[in-house]
Amino acid sequence: xxxxxxxxxxxxxxxxxxxxxxxxxxxxxxxxxxxxxxxxxxxxxxxxxxxxxxxxxxxxxxxxxxxxxxxxxxxxxxxxxxxxxxxxxxxxxxxxxxxxxxxxxxxxxxxxxxxxxxxxxxxxxxxxxxxxxxxxxxxxxxxxxxxxxxxxxxxxxxxxxxxxxxxxxxxxxxxxxxxxxxxxxxxxxxxxxxxxxxxxxxxxxxxxxxxxxxxxxxxxxxxxxxxxxxxxxxxxxxxxxxxxxxxxxxxxxxxxxxxxxxxxxxxxxxxxxxxxxxxxxxxxxxxxxxxxxxxxxxxxxxxxxxxxxxxxx
Amino acid sequence: xxxxxxxxxxxxxxxxxxxxxxxxxxxxxxxxxxxxxxxxxxxxxxxxxxxxxxxxxxxxxxxxxxxxxxxxxxxxxxxxxxxxxxxxxxxxxxxxxxxxxxxxxxxxxxxxxxxxxxxxxxxxxxxxxxxxxxxxxxxxxxxxxxxxxxxxxxxxxxxxxxxxxxxxxxxxxxxxxxxxxxxxxxxxxxxxxxxxxxxxxxxxxxxxxxxxxxxxxxxxxxxxxxxxxxxxxxxxxxxxxxxxxxxxxxxxxxxxxxxxxxxxxxxxxxxxxxxxxxxxxxxxxxxxxxxxxxxxxxxxxxxxxxxxxxxxxxxxxxxxxxxxxxxxxxxxxxxxxxxxxxxxxxxxxxxxxxxxxxxxxxxxxxxxxxxxxxxxxxxxxxxxxxxxxxxxxxxxxxxxxxxxxxxxxxxxxxxxxxxxxxxxxxxxxxxxxxxxxxxxxxxxxxxxxxxxxxxxxxxxxxxxxxxxxxxxxxxxxxxxxxxxxxxxxxxxxxxxxxxxxxxxxxxxxxxxxxxxxxxxxxxxxxxxxxxxxx
Ligand SMILES: [Cu+2]
Numbered sequence: 001x002x003x004x005x006x007x008x009x010x011x012x013x014x015x016x017x018x019x020x021x022x023x024x025x026x027x028x029x030x031x032x033x034x035x036x037x038x039x040x041x042x043x044x045x046x047x048x049x050x051x052x053x054x055x056x057x058x059x060x061x062x063x064x065x066x067x068x069x070x071x072x073x074x075x076x077x078x079x080x081x082x083x084x085x086x087x088x089x090x091x092x093x094x095x096x097x098x099x100x101x102x103x104x105x106x107x108x109x110x111x112x113x114x115x116x117x118x119x120x121x122x123x124x125x126x127x128x129x130x131x132x133x134x135x136x137x138x139x140x141x142x143x144x145x146x147x148x149x150x151x152x153x154x155x156x157x158x159x160x161x162x163x164x165x166x167x168x169x170x171x172x173x174x175x176x177x178x179x180x181x182x183x184x185x186x187x188x189x190x191x192x193x194x195x196x197x198x199x200x201x202x203x204x205x206x207x208x209x210x211x212x213x214x215x216x217x218x219x220x221x222x223x224x225x226x227x228x229x230x231x232x233x234x235x236x237x238x239x240x241x242x243x244x245x246x247x248x249x250x251x252x253x254x255x256x257x258x259x260x261x262x263x264x265x266x267x268x269x270x271x272x273x274x275x276x277x278x279x280x281x282x283x284x285x286x287x288x289x290x291x292x293x294x295x296x297x298x299x300x301x302x303x304x305x306x307x308x309x310x311x312x313x
Numbered sequence: 314x315x316x317x318x319x320x321x322x323x324x325x326x327x328x329x330x331x332x333x334x335x336x337x338x339x340x341x342x343x344x345x346x347x348x349x350x351x352x353x354x355x356x357x358x359x360x361x362x363x364x365x366x367x368x369x370x371x372x373x374x375x376x377x378x379x380x381x382x383x384x385x386x387x388x389x390x391x392x393x394x395x396x397x398x399x400x401x402x403x404x405x406x407x408x409x410x411x412x413x414x415x416x417x418x419x420x421x422x423x424x425x426x427x428x429x430x431x432x433x434x435x436x437x438x439x440x441x442x443x444x445x446x447x448x449x450x451x452x453x454x455x456x457x458x459x460x461x462x463x464x465x466x467x468x469x470x471x472x473x474x475x476x477x478x479x480x481x482x483x484x485x486x487x488x489x490x491x492x493x494x495x496x497x498x499x500x501x502x503x504x505x506x507x508x509x510x511x512x513x514x515x516x517x518x519x520x521x522x523x524x525x526x527x528x529x530x531x532x533x534x535x536x537x538x539x540x541x542x543x544x545x546x547x548x549x550x551x552x553x554x555x556x557x558x559x560x561x562x563x564x565x566x567x568x569x570x571x572x573x574x575x576x577x578x579x580x581x582x583x584x585x586x587x588x589x590x591x592x593x594x595x596x597x598x599x600x601x602x603x604x605x606x607x608x609x610x611x612x613x614x615x616x617x618x619x620x621x622x623x624x625x626x627x628x629x630x631x632x633x634x635x636x637x638x639x640x641x642x643x644x645x646x647x648x649x650x651x652x653x654x655x656x657x658x659x660x661x662x663x664x665x666x667x668x669x670x671x672x673x674x675x676x677x678x679x680x681x682x683x684x685x686x687x688x689x690x691x692x693x694x695x696x697x698x699x700x701x702x703x704x705x706x707x708x709x710x711x712x713x714x715x716x717x718x719x720x721x722x723x724x725x726x727x728x729x730x731x732x733x734x735x736x737x738x739x740x741x742x743x744x745x746x747x748x749x750x751x752x753x754x755x756x757x758x759x760x761x762x763x764x765x766x767x768x769x770x771x772x773x774x775x776x777x778x779x780x781x782x783x784x785x786x787x788x789x790x791x792x793x794x795x796x797x798x799x800x801x802x803x804x805x806x807x808x809x810x811x812x813x814x815x816x817x818x819x820x821x822x823x824x825x826x827x828x829x830x831x832x833x834x835x836x837x838x839x840x841x842x843x844x845x846x847x
Contacts, residue, residue, distance in 0.1 A: 010756050020683050027681060031674035038641055038670050042663060045648035049584070050655065056840040057586040059650035068593050071642040072635065079631035079677065086681030087624055093686055094620060143457040144550055146615065146690060150756025153687040157616050159551065160456060161544030164617045177765070181690040181758040183450050184457060186377050189761035287462070 013176060013197075014152035015169045016093060021153075023085050030078055093154065096167040100135035101128070107138065107145035107158040108291045110187030111231040112178060120210035121296070123231045124193040126178070127210075129203040133169040141291065146182035149195060157182055170197040186289070187244070190234060214304065223308025226301055235290070238312050245290055246283055248312045257284040271306050321723070321820040336421035337823060342407030343721065344428050349403055352394035352435070357786065359387035364745070364779040367772050372763035380762035381448040382463070388451030393472050394435055396706055397564065400571040401517070402427070402482050404713045405510050407721060409486060411814035411821065412504045414495025414830040419488040423481055431478035437471030440464075450760060452561075455542035455553040459534055466532055473528040476521045479567075483517030486510050495813075497832035504812045504836045505581075505594055509574020512598040516563045516570075516605065524560035527553070551616055558609035566605045568702060570598055572709030573640055576662050579712045580644050582810035583659040584651030587837045590643035597636030604633040614685050623682060630680040637673050641666065654808070657731035661712035664739050668704025672697060675750065693753025696746045703742060711735075711789075718793070719803030723820040726796035730788060737785030744778025812836050 012018045049058075103126065104115040115121045128134045138147060140160045147166060148155040156166035170176075178193035198206065213229075214222040227233055227248075235244040246256075252271075257263045259282040264270055273280055275297060278290035297305070322339045332340060363383050366374045375383065406424065410417055418424050441447055441464040449458040449465060458465050490511050494503070531553070533539045540546025542553040573594075581588040588594065610618060610626030644666060653659065675697045679685045688694065719725055748771045757768045764772065806815040813830060814821070 008751050008754055010754075016683075020687050023681055024678065024684050024687075027678050027684070031677065034638075035670050035674060038645055039667055041645050042648060042666050045645070045651070046653055046655070046663065049648065049651050049653050051585070051652040055652055057584065057650060057652045058841065060587045060839060060841045061589070061650070062587040063590050063592070064646075067642075067646065068590060068639070072639055075638050076635055079634065079680075082677060082681050083628055083631050086683045086685075087627060089683030090614070090623070090627075090686065091620065093683060143460065144454060148690070148756070148758065150687070150691075153683075155615050155686050155689055159544075159617055161549060162617065177756070179756065179758045183381075183454070183760040185448070185461065186381065188381075189372070189377065189758075189763045192765075 010150045011172070012151070012153070013170055013172050013174065014149075014154065015171060016089065017151070017153045017171075019089050019092070023082070023089065026085070027082055030082075034075075094165070094167075096135045096165060097133040097169075100133035100167055102135045102137055103128075105136045105138040105147060105158070106141060106296070107147070107180070107191075108141035109143070109185055109289055110180070110191040111234065111291075112147070112180075112191070112193045113230075113296055116207055116211070118207055118211045120207045120213070122210060123229055124178075125229075126193065126195045127203055127206045128170065128195065128197055129200040130170050130173050130197050132200065133167055135165065135167045138164050138166065143184050144182050145180045145184050145191065148179045148181040149176055150179070151176045152195075155181060170195075173197045173199060186287075187234070214300065219300075219304045219307040220311055222301070223304035223306070226297075226305055227308060230293070230297065230301075230305075232305070245286060248309050250313055252310045252312070258282060259284050259286075259288075268306050271309060272302055275302055275305065319818060320822060321818060322823045323722070323820050325823050334425075336417070336425055338406050338410050338418050338421065338424060339721075339821065339825075341424050341428055342403055342405075345398060345403040345406060345431075348428075348432065348435070349395050349399045352390055353399075354790075356387055356390035356395055357783065359383050359390065361779060361783055363387060364776040366762070367764075368776040369773075370764050370766050370769050375762075377762035378448065381760070382446040384760055385447045385450050386442060389438065389447065389468060389472070391702075392451055392564075393475055394438060396568050396702060397475075397479060398431060398482075399568075399710050400575065400706065400713065401486070401510060401513055401567070402431070402478075404575070404710070404717065405486065405506075405513075405571060406482075408713075408717060408814060409489060409507060409510055410493070411720075411817075411825060412507050412812055413490065413493060413498055414813050414826060414832065415489065415493035416825050418485050419492055420485050424485055427478045427481040427485070430481070431475055434471045434473070434475030434478065437467045437474060441467035441471065452557060453528075453531060454557075455531065455534075455548070455550045456544060458531065459543040466535055469528045469531055473525055473532070476525045476528075479517050480521045483514035483521070486514040487518065490514075495830050495832055501592065501595070502832055502835055504574075505577035505588060505591065505598075506571070506574035508595040508598050509571045509577070512602040513567050513570045515599075515602050516567050520560045520563040520567075520606070523556060524564075527556040527560065530556075551613070551618065554613055554616055555609070555618075558612045559606075562609040562612065563602075563605040565698075565701070566601055568706045569709075570601060572665075572706045572713075573598065573637075575709045575713040575716070576644060576665050577640075578810075578812065579658045579662040579716050580647050581837045581839075582716070582808050582812075583654040583656065583662070584648055585654070585809060585839045586647055586651040587835070587839060588643070589646035589649075590639075591835075591837075594640055594643055597639050600636045601633060604629060604636075608633050611680060611685070614682055615689055627680055627682050631677075634673065634676060634680070641670060641673070656715075656728055656808075657726075657735060658712045658716035658808070660732065660735045661708050661715060664735065665705060665708040665712060668700055668708060668739075668742070672700030672702075672704050675700065688753055690759055691753035692749040692757045692759055695759050696749035696753060699742075699746045699749070703746075711738075714793075716808070717814075718796070719807050720814055720819045720821070722797055722800075723803050723818075724796045724800030725803050725807065726800055727792050730792040734785045734788040734792070737788065738782055741778050741780070741782030741785055745775050745782060746778075748772075748775040748778070811838055 106113045113123045114126045138158045140158045145158040152168045176195045180191035237247045240247050240249040275293045282288045445464040447468045448463045540548040542548040608630045611630045752771045803819045
């Protein structure tokens with residue numbers, strides 16, 4: 001196939017990708033032919049029949065039934081081919097193979113979390129084995145998002161009121177971008193993630209290690225790790241600068257003014273509530289966009305984050 | 314206007330009041346024309362601001378919140394305040410009665426009321442703009458639009474109100490076309506622009522109420538908390554998308570059908586040749602209008618709707634494309650053996666053929682389900698609908714504006730400057746949007762305030778293109794304005810065209826025709842070199 005066209009595509013790294021590209025190319029070349037006919041003839045006629053003085057047209061033919069039929073029937077046949085071809089691959093895109101490894105995907109403003117059957121979990125980073133079908137069972141905690149991986153040619157909306165499903169089988173190891181493609185507010189363009197496709201053993205090892213995340217670490221070290229892994233870092237700084245949310249620096253023990261005019265001392269209980277039920281108390285000067293971590297953070301992880309925030313003086 | 318100019322609709326009555334209370338379809342057409350041009354300027358400024366932000370990857374010139382408002386306002390202003398009323402309400406109002414040999418539309422008072430309703434709706438939109446803006450995208454998708462803290466309600470209410478204006482105009486035109494055709498003007502002797510307006514009016518009357526209901530439900534959900542779309546209140550967000558696209562897909566044809574009508578007029582008139590395939594073009598307009606109601610689900614292939622529904626929508630989508638293809642071929646065939654005059658209206662009509670072909674053909678990629686999954690909500694979509702709406706509708710609007718300008722104002726603009734500006738717009742447009750097809754294929758999602766480094770070169774190129782296009786439009790604004798005062802006087806029929814409006818003075822007298830014309834031939838009877846009239 002023409003290399004100039006494949007060059008602008010992202011790599012085709014899933015089992016379905018090259019089929020999608022094949023249809024894309026078919027439509028591209030068929031369109032190119034039609035475009036050349038329409039534009040080519042227009043240019044030809046404009047040059048050939050350009051009006052120079054006041055002379056009238058040299059013909060007034062106004063219809064030709066044979067022509068009308070030809071240029072109705074040929075495009076109709078072509079689009080029917082495109083329809084069936086597109087439908088065939090669409091079915092493949094959404095019928096999940098039986099032996100697929102299921103991973104739960106949760107979208108919320110503005111990050112992705114992934115939960116594995118083994119108990120492992122991660123944020124914005126999905127680790128999967130190469131050459132094995134992966135089923136994504138997806139739902140959203142707030143508005144509609146959309147899970148898109150251009151290099152796999154997959155995309156599916158993620159809804160707040162029901163599960164949607166996507167699947168892929170990666171053919172090459174490597175890192176691939178995840179984009180949120182349904183507009184979801186301020187952080188929409190930051191709602192990015194990575195899929196790391198590893199050889200089967202390495203991916204299994206990662207999942208194993210991740211299920212025991214935090215083992216052998218002190219609470220404080222574990223908290224520092226979660227701060228990054230659970231995406232707190234996208235909204236809270238630790239150096240005192242203001243971001244989407246207030247900085248963690250020096251926050252513990254301080255007095256915080258709330259939106260409703262009251263104020264509160266930042267202690268363990270307040271932080272716990274901020275994580276599990278963030279809308280209960282909203283800090284003055286900030287939008288109520290802190291996502292709830294109910295169901296995402298386990299008890300020990302909440303403890304760890306509290307310990308970590310305490311150390312940021 | 315000097316006093317020696319013969320009495321016409323522009324100088325017969327004077328003063329602001331004579332404009333604000335006019336019942337003359339020509340003056341109402343101009344009121345619309347000035348309104349939409351103002352909003353086009355506003356929407357255009359938003360567009361350039363967006364392109365400036367997107368010049369470089371980080372979100373630096375504006376905050377993400379501001380950027381989100383910019384793309385929302387650009388979309389909402391261009392769709393609801395500019396493109397939907399543009400051709401039907403501005404040019405349609407001016408031309409339709411002239412085309413069918415009538416003195417006015419069927420309901421002149423209602424016609425004026427439509428303009429006032431449009432302006433009231435527009436004021437709500439402007440109010441929303443100054444009271445915090447909107448950041449939902451012009452599609453107002455739930456549940457985001459129910460939960461955001463921006464001024465969604467006034468904007469949505471504005472769109473709701475403007476819907477009535479659109480419905481009234483549609484109604485007015487349907488009755489006008491049925492009842493006020495001059496004696497002898499059978500359905501198949503109507504100019505094709507009239508067919509285009511007729512098909513458009515049907516969609517306006519049938520589809521717009523659904524938008525009204527949807528927007529009203531959205532407002533009730535936000536204000537009173539009735540749970541229809543927001544799952545937090547027990548609603549279903551995908552239901553909103555069905556409602557919304559049930560209107561908004563046919564609305565695409567509200568935007569393009571009258572444009573296609575203009576292209577038929579201009580290509581025939583400036584080739585001095587009978588239109589090729591008159592009936593095929595007329596019926597394809599109706600075909601488009603009817604099938605356009607059955608394809609809304611192709612905006613929702615990945616929304617979670619059932620696979621079966623998706624399949625049916627994809628199938629029907631391909632059939633709405635065929636009539637547009639038929640029109641393209643007929644226009645090209647009209648050029649064959651014509652006597653092609655390359656002045657400004659024709660340049661824009663040719664630009665239309667070029668750009669709208671690309672817009673239409675790229676639609677096939679998006680109708681093909683598996684490919685749509687890949688391209689949905691990327692810049693490919695953005696490029697596709699700009700090729701359709703700017704490459705199609707706006708080019709047709711410009712063709713029509715340059716074609717009827719001498720009739721409207723009795724003056725000619727500078728042909729030389731018109732050519733330069735057409736060239737700038739054509740080149741700038743392709744630079745801006747062709748690159749966006751490539752961005753989309755590379756996976757660049759739409760509505761991103763910042764983007765990864767890998768997309769930077771194409772985005773930069775696109776931004777430069779938008780400035781070139783803007784320069785073209787500024788030049789156009791200048792020469793058109795200048796022509797109003799200093800342009801050479803236009804005679805009755807500067808293009809040698811055959812439709813009725815060219816048989817009366819430029820600008821026309823207030824009552825259009827001194828005597829009711831009687832029609833005894835087809836609209837496009839041109840002479841042939843070798844023919845008996847040669
Ligand atoms: Cu999102």
